[in-house]
Amino acid sequence: MTSTLDIKIEKTPKSRVTEYDINNVPFGKCFSDHMFVAEYSNGAWNKAYIAPYQDVPMSYAMSALHYGQAIFEGMKAYKNDKGEVSMFRPVENLKRMNKSAIRMAMPEVPQDLFMKGLNELLKLDSAWVPSSDTGSLYIRPFLIATDEAIGVKISDTYKFVIITCPAGKYYSEPIKVLVETNYFRAVHGGVGFVKAAGNYGRSLYPTKLAQQKGYQQVIWTDSETKLYFEESGTMNVMFFIGDTLLTPGLSDTILDGITRDSVLTLARDWGMKVEERKVSIKEVLEAQQNGTLKEVFGCGTAATIAQIIGIGHNGKDYMLPPVEERKFSTKVDETLRAIRKGRAEDRHHWMLKVG
Ligand SMILES: Cc1ncc(COP(=O)(O)O)c(C=O)c1O
Missing domain, CATH: 3.20.10.10 (D-amino Acid Aminotransferase, subunit A, domain 2)
Incomplete structure (x- = not known):
């Protein structure tokens, strides 16, 4: 499955990266400057953009909240000694995400949309990737049903989002x-x-x-x-x-x-x-x-x-x-x-x- 969507990019006016010691932050609490969002409606992916990390305006009736059509992935990017950023096995995460999507009656995310979104997001937020030996950038792609409707049924609309956060060691002790x-x-x-x-x-x-x-x-x-x-x-x-x-x-x-x-x-x-x-x-x-x-x-x-x-x-x-x-x-x-x-x-x- 492919998609030819262009990704519109709106950069943050001011990066927050210097507000944190990214080599030393608690797991999952501090989010990078930008997020990737793709929107699905009328049977197709029809909008993709990167925007400053922000809250979602949403209805309290949003179907993901009530009926659990919500799936996610967890993956990581690393910075090497030359300062280059690489992702670990991202296509495997996409494949698993789409397995989850099928089981939960949700639309699959096209590979090029997933990979292009990830690549552009990480290029923009590369300063958030820790360089320490045990540090990484945790990447959280997720897909949620966004119909504003009460009543158990397959949603017609979805958002696929990627947010990221710098991460250190998860467990400090055995x-x-x-x-x-x-x-x-x-x-x-x-x-x-x-x-x-x-x-x-x-x-x-x-x-x-x-x-x-x-x-x-x-x-x-x-x-x-x-x-x-x-x-x-x-x-x-x-x-x-x-x-x-x-x-x-x-x-x-x-x-x-x-x-x-x-x-x-x-x-x-x-x-x-x-x-x-x-x-x-x-x-x-x-x-x-x-x-x-x-x-x-x-x-x-x-x-x-x-x-x-x-x-x-x-x-x-x-x-x-x-x-x-x-x-x-x-x-x-x-x-x-x-x-x-x-x-x-x-x-x-x-x-x-x-x-
Ligand atoms: C239930 C469960 N098992 C296993 C794993 C490990 O999977 P992975 O190595 O792809 O992170 C995870 C994390 O994603 C998980 O949530």
Whole structure:
């Protein structure tokens, strides 16, 4: 699908970038100068522009607010040592966004509109991309239904928007996670495999309960048997047991993470044994008991690698090997950072330069 829309650009009269220490801002709270917006109506994308970051004038009847036709993506851009800005695997995000759009009965976003919008926005706001080793520009593309109408039906109008914010480290410490067997993130036939806004709303209450018990996140289990791990919070989850990297195989209840795919690709490049299949709570806890469980970590765009240091299950905490001993995930984290910062060979062509 293509679109030949021109992007009109209205620049901010005054950049706000000097008001922040962009190498040191809390995640998701400070937004760059500009945003990209594309509008859909009458069955077509018919307007695209970049404007100063601003609030949206909208109706309280806007259908996204009531019926949840709202999807989003999360991706990042990095600045290399020469000051050049590149995005990490943006086409994968577009593909996933359009998978989400189809499932939520929303219009797909044409590739050239998505890529041109991103490129122009990042060119304009390149000063907002942190240059620090762990810094990046977090990019949030999202698509919302904008019909002013009460009544459950597919919206006729939509806005596709991209906003960005500088980001540092997501988790400053390794995390403890609670195995969740009362509440479920996803069910077969549902929308767990896409980034629908409602997936995140439903996760907040169980996460709050876990946090009240002293855990930072939950590990979701499958709703049918409650015996298998699915994801951890908003990350895919990986286990290094013996000499094998294990991760739950993809299904309609698991988000197809781009970091997950990148980690698996590197592991295979390095000749490691990798298994994508159902991973049971029992086998992981047994491996913890017999000393073969070497590493557990979450992986996702926001954190890249989030080390999991403890797993709570049925009232018991299972503590895991210290982060200093985790050779694989440390190497993955360093390798991904080196590729993103232009310091290591990008053999899979993951980086796309802005310009
Ligand atoms: C539920 C869920 N799982 C996994 C991920 C990791 O996906 P990615 O690596 O593409 O960020 C995310 C983040 O997007 C997520 O929200």
